[in-house]
Amino acid sequence: MPGKPKRILVKGNEAICRGAVAAGCQCYFGYPITPQNDIPEYLSKVMPKLGRVFVQAESEIAAANMLLGAAACGVRAMTSSSSPGISLKQEAISYMAGSQLPAVIVNMSRGGPGLGDIGPSQGDYYQAVKGGGHGDYRQLVLAPGTVQEAYDLVIKAFDLAFAYRNPVMVLGDAIIAQMMEPVAVREVEAPPASEDLGWNLMGKGSRPPRVLKSLYLEDSALAGHNALLREKYASMEKEVLYESFMVNDAELIVVAFGSIGRIAKSTVRGLREKGHKVGLLRPITLFPFPSAVLGALAEQRKLFLTIEHNLGQMVDDVRLAVRKHADSFFYGHLPGNLPTPDDFEQPILQVMGVAR
Amino acid sequence: MTQNKAVYSLPSVLADVPMHYCPGCQHGLAHRLVAECLEELGVAEKAICIGSIGCSVFIYNYLLVDTVEAPHGRAPAVATGVKRARPDNVVFTYQGDGDLASIGLAEILHCANRGERVTIVFVNNTVYGMTGGQMAPTTLLGQRTTTCPEGRCKEHEGQAIKMCEIVAGLGGTAYAARVALDTVKNVKQAKKAVHKAFEVQLEKKGLGFVEILSTCPTNWKMTPVQANKRISEEMIPYFPLGVFKDVTSAEDKG
Ligand SMILES: Cc1ncc(C[n+]2csc(CCOP(=O)(O)OP(=O)(O)O)c2C)c(N)n1
Numbered sequence: 050m051p052g053k054p055k056r057i058l059v060k061g062n063e064a065i066c067r068g069a070v071a072a073g074c075q076c077y078f079g080y081p082i083t084p085q086n087d088i089p090e091y092l093s094k095v096m097p098k099l100g101r102v103f104v105q106a107e108s109e110i111a112a113a114n115m116l117l118g119a120a121a122c123g124v125r126a127m128t129s130s131s132s133p134g135i136s137l138k139q140e141a142i143s144y145m146a147g148s149q150l151p152a153v154i155v156n157m158s159r160g161g162p163g164l165g166d167i168g169p170s171q172g173d174y175y176q177a178v179k180g181g182g183h184g185d186y187r188q189l190v191l192a193p194g195t196v197q198e199a200y201d202l203v204i205k206a207f208d209l210a211f212a213y214r215n216p217v218m219v220l221g222d223a224i225i226a227q228m229m230e231p232v233a234v235r236e237v238e239a240p241p242a243s244e245d246l247g248w249n250l251m252g253k254g255s256r257p258p259r260v261l262k263s264l265y266l267e268d269s270a271l272a273g274h275n276a277l278l279r280e281k282y283a284s285m286e287k288e289v290l291y292e293s294f295m296v297n298d299a300e301l302i303v304v305a306f307g308s309i310g311r312i313a314k315s316t317v318r319g320l321r322e323k324g325h326k327v328g329l330l331r332p333i334t335l336f337p338f339p340s341a342v343l344g345a346l347a348e349q350r351k352l353f354l355t356i357e358h359n360l361g362q363m364v365d366d367v368r369l370a371v372r373k374h375a376d377s378f379f380y381g382h383l384p385g386n387l388p389t390p391d392d393f394e395q396p397i398l399q400v401m402g403v404a405r
Numbered sequence: 406m407t408q409n410k411a412v413y414s415l416p417s418v419l420a421d422v423p424m425h426y427c428p429g430c431q432h433g434l435a436h437r438l439v440a441e442c443l444e445e446l447g448v449a450e451k452a453i454c455i456g457s458i459g460c461s462v463f464i465y466n467y468l469l470v471d472t473v474e475a476p477h478g479r480a481p482a483v484a485t486g487v488k489r490a491r492p493d494n495v496v497f498t499y500q501g502d503g504d505l506a507s508i509g510l511a512e513i514l515h516c517a518n519r520g521e522r523v524t525i526v527f528v529n530n531t532v533y534g535m536t537g538g539q540m541a542p543t544t545l546l547g548q549r550t551t552t553c554p555e556g557r558c559k560e561h562e563g564q565a566i567k568m569c570e571i572v573a574g575l576g577g578t579a580y581a582a583r584v585a586l587d588t589v590k591n592v593k594q595a596k597k598a599v600h601k602a603f604e605v606q607l608e609k610k611g612l613g614f615v616e617i618l619s620t621c622p623t624n625w626k627m628t629p630v631q632a633n634k635r636i637s638e639e640m641i642p643y644f645p646l647g648v649f650k651d652v653t654s655a656e657d658k659g
Contacts, residue, residue, distance in 0.1 A: 076490050102489040106482065107515035114479035114512070118455070118486025121473040126490065144476050242490075250471040250487070252451030252494045260465040262456070262474035 054233040061199045061225040062087035064232050065155055068203035069127050070095060073239020074153070076102040076126040078115040080134060083167040084223040085157040088129045109134035113141035113154075120150035121261045123249025124242045125207050129155035131223075132173055133164065135181075142216050143182030146278075147263025149248075151210035153203065154188075155219045157226035160384035169223035169308060170384035174362035177220045178336045185275060187282045189217040190335040194292070194311040196230035198333070204237055209288060211240075213281060214248070220335065222358070224308035224387075290333035291342060295321060299328030301352040301401050303393070304343070304367045304377065306332045309358050315390035320397060327397060335363070340370035347371035354378045354400045356393055416440040418449045420467050429622035429629025431586045432460055435528055436467050438592075439499065442600045443470065446607065448495040453487050455480040457509075459501035460534040478509025481516035484523045495606060497524040502543040503533040506568050510542075513572065520577025520611040524602045527568060527614065530621040531640065538624030542566045545643055550624070565643060569616040573649035579611030580604075581650040585618040587636035591646070601651070610652055618644055 059067065066088055069077070077096055079089035089105060096103035102119075106112035112128045119126035130138065135156045145152050158173040160166040177190045189209050193199040199221060206217040245251060250259055265271035294314055296302055305313040310331035320327045330346065332339050347353070347370070355364040355377045367377040380396035382388040415421055418440040424433045443449040452470040456462060458477035465472040475483040480498035488496045505513050505527050513525065532550055533539040539552040543565045547556040557565075573581035580602055584595035595617060602613030618640050620632035627635065648654075 076486065078486065104485065104489060104519075106485075107511050110479065111482040111485075111512055111515065114475060114482035115486035115489070117475070117479075118473065118483035118488075119490040120486075121483075122453075122487055122490040124490045126486070140476050141479070144474070148474065250453050250473060250494075251491065252453060253469070253471050254450050258465070258469050258471050260472045260474075262465070262472075264462060264474060 061196045064196045064200040066091040068200040071237045072204040072207040075124040075242045076119040078112040078128045080109045082131045082134045084226045109137035113138035120152040123246045127153040132158045139182035145216045146186035148261045149214040152216045153206045157221045171358040192220045192307040200232045286337045289337045291339040292331040294329040296328035300326040303329045305356040316393040338366045343370035347375040356380045416444045427623040431619040438599045452495045455484045455498040457500040457504045481512040499526045502529045502541045506542040517575040517578045517612045524613040527616045528619045530619045532624045572614045579652045581614040582648045583616040587633045
């Protein structure tokens, strides 16, 4: 790791900005929406001073399409929003996936459906992981559980976007966005913006022109393109990240992501102190999903309880991962209410009691 | 003895391939004007084209420049991203009237208002060509289309939108002109306008906009000759030709 670590105390939103700047993000396109407004506000100050681009777009649709344009040039670029705005970006995300463009999209998600509220929620799991936009595509999804992780994962998001030429989403929520924590910042070696990557648009010069598109009308051309994409998505499997906490001797494993994973970890710690054999598996990448490790834990005859801040979305993927040997119980904390570690204690004990 | 003199040669920016356009459609002619201007200005090597969704979706098969496909209506936003990322490149969009004047209205207006240093080539054929001739925001009153079979009616559908006048009214627009491709004289004027719409970008004056009145014989259910006549008899009276804004001209400076 290059550079010496320095520690600062910042909100998750600012950590996202600082991570993006460190990662060499050249262009940012945004539109106001709570709870992510600190991101465009911070970047509107910082980007121009660095000779980089900040544009407040006329809508999330425009911001996502500006992102598409910058991505087509092969420069590191980002947009951010919160749930309703992320819905509006889906068409462009689908085009970027189809045209194989590298881009980073941050969703500091809030309660829904509709206008919902401005508090935390994990209601956008399906949208982030199962496509969101039209057509058969995948995006890498990184879910930070701490402000430090928000910083580190946004840097990683740029690397992954370019490694796979694919959109990458950082999925946080109002908790991650607004919480203040110490963050170790570092210097990152970012590639120069003017680099010829072999596919990006820079003007043809003396080479043949390049075309970046998602349209494949000729006979079986789209099938060929989809086969290529399928192979790419399968190859992302090696990027799986998760945190496992006290799982080895655990009878029950709580599966939870993002801020809820963080809160559930406190619950698990508390229950351990009272002698309950509980562990935590926190997926950090939601796509690719840590199915293999969950499957291996299921083989050890453990119980599973998926806890989410929604009506039950990730639990589908947990059940698929453990299905050969086990099933997963589910506890959904309703969006609109902020959970505490105590809220998860009874659901966990209940499952352990019921199952015995 | 007869003397042979070359009066036309294929611009190097234009691919030497048959185009997929219907007989009498003027997209091909509009492509050629863009190609000629890029070549004459010596900017094809650093040009980046933003294609749009409509009959011209295959523009990259004909214009030999780096190209990215934009979602329907979003080309001016994509152009903004491209130009901001690569300010030294020459960036243009090529859009139909459904694309630019309906679904993409917000994007063109704000792109022009910000004064993005890009060129917009806007082909107005008063219908949604690619999807089969439905009503466009530019469809003239009384004009029959597949979604206004009795003719466009002011009470229900409003009147045709005049984009050139609207775009000319925005602060960041450096040049806005409306031209037509129905006569040799008008084609020459059109070429000048496209040229100028690129020049203002090169001079960093702001956005360059050209609205090109164009035929769609297939969806107008006309022969190419009838379609060409419709431009002068029906379209130009409602969509007047001319330069609506030019910040480089003497009067605009005053
Ligand atoms: C979001 C979205 N809505 C609708 C369409 C379908 N569609 C394709 S082309 C088109 C209209 C094109 O008409 P115009 O812009 O006037 O261009 P022309 O074909 O006449 O040149 C439409 C509605 C689409 N591709 N995407």
